[in-house]
Amino acid sequence: MMPFMASAVNLALPAIQREFSLSAAMVNGIVSIYLLSAAVALVPSGRLADLYGRKLLFTAGVVLFSTSSLVLGFSNGIVWLLAGRVAQGLGGGMMMATGLAIISSVFPAGERGRAIGFNVAAVYVGLAVGPYAGGLLTEALGWRSIFLCNFPLGVLTVVLLVLKVPGEWADGGKGRFDGLGAVLYAFSLVSFMAGLSLLPALSGLLLVLFGAGGFVLFTCHELRAPFPLFEVRLFRDNRVFAFSSLAALINYGSTFAVSFLLSLYLQHVRGLGPGTAGAVLLWQPVVMALLSPVAGRLSDRAQPRLIASLGMGMSSLGLLLLTFLGRDGAILYVILCLVCLGIGFALFSSPNMNAIMGSVAPHHYGIASGAVGAMRLIGQMCSMAIALVVFALVLGSHGEQGGNHPALPQALTICFGIFSILCGVGIVFSLARGNLRREWQPAKENHEH
Structure with a gap:
């Protein structure tokens, strides 16, 4: 839904x-x-x-x-x-x-x-x-x-x-809900994400800094709280969880804006209609839907970090290929890049989630699941923020519209180049997570606390 x-x-x-x-x-x-x-x-x-x-x-x-x-x-x-x-x-x-x-x-x-x-x-x-x-x-x-x-x-x-x-399923014991932590988290996140949407304006930068400061306060509070909203020590003490979460943030940050950017390219540079452009862009999610179960199954048999890192490598390659698109790039070339990105994202997403959930104890499953979603949304906002900043710098006062600006292909090339480099950096963090220690026992029966 x-x-x-x-x-x-x-x-x-x-x-x-x-x-x-x-x-x-x-x-x-x-x-x-x-x-x-x-x-x-x-x-x-x-x-x-x-x-x-x-x-x-x-x-x-x-x-x-x-x-x-x-x-x-x-x-x-x-x-x-x-x-x-x-x-x-x-x-x-x-x-x-x-x-x-x-x-x-x-x-x-x-x-x-x-x-x-x-x-x-x-x-x-x-x-x-x-x-x-x-x-x-x-x-x-x-x-x-x-x-x-x-x-x-x-x-x-x-x-x-x-x-x-x-x-x-409830494994949280007799702890209490951290209301103050929830308020600090919400306040910091809203400030940070709202600021990203306003970049590169000064107000956006101030809100981002304000939100980042709020997250520092949130972290300090959580370290002292007897029943923290989020166990921030997971980032310090759990290498697989920390680096897998960071890899997810980078992956979403370097891929989410691609559909938006290619939509502009296909419609404003190549002159396709919305329906035709949508049909071209459909290749990526279709490939992802077909391959995600296969990638997930592979991560049950091999170390997730290897499969996820290969996926980030494929995504980085797809983004690099997009930098050579030019004003007259063939539609078949765009589809090839989208298929490459779809394969990369499918190989990354399921294994990376498997690594995150497999690295924490059952009583932290809810927290870990929430963290996966938070990394996804923050990464998506960062991806759009990067694109909007590049547009503002390259296209000037026409940055918000993009449209038929003659420098639009140049702005798109810069965005794809930045995202390709980001994906390459993400591979380092993905590999650095280390191997997942598996517990090969059946899942416990449904239980109540």
């Missing part, structure tokens, strides 16, 4: 803008407020899931996500739209923080990678189907239908959870 919604709603934005006479900034707010809300919910939801039950938090997330989708479908103004997107983001964050933790609780170490691979494949199927389904629904039934169709899917999911997923 989440990936489908994230990609489908982009097709509804023009219709929403027309109906409510919204400014471009307000339309951007409909998207960004969802991402911010999801990011804020990730780590606290992971901790709550460890304390009180992962299925409970996941089910609550589905209910909130589905109910807010219903509200969005019947909203009659921008206030209801924004409120619904906040609630939808919080529900989505709860699902993101607990889904991976449940998979890790159910499947033993020797089967976890394959299960994570299928989970990742489902994400990319949603991302691939979303734009086409969103466009068809908006054209045939209106933009509200995109939100309304999520409600029956949510009801079906809750029914399946109740009937087909017995028991509960």
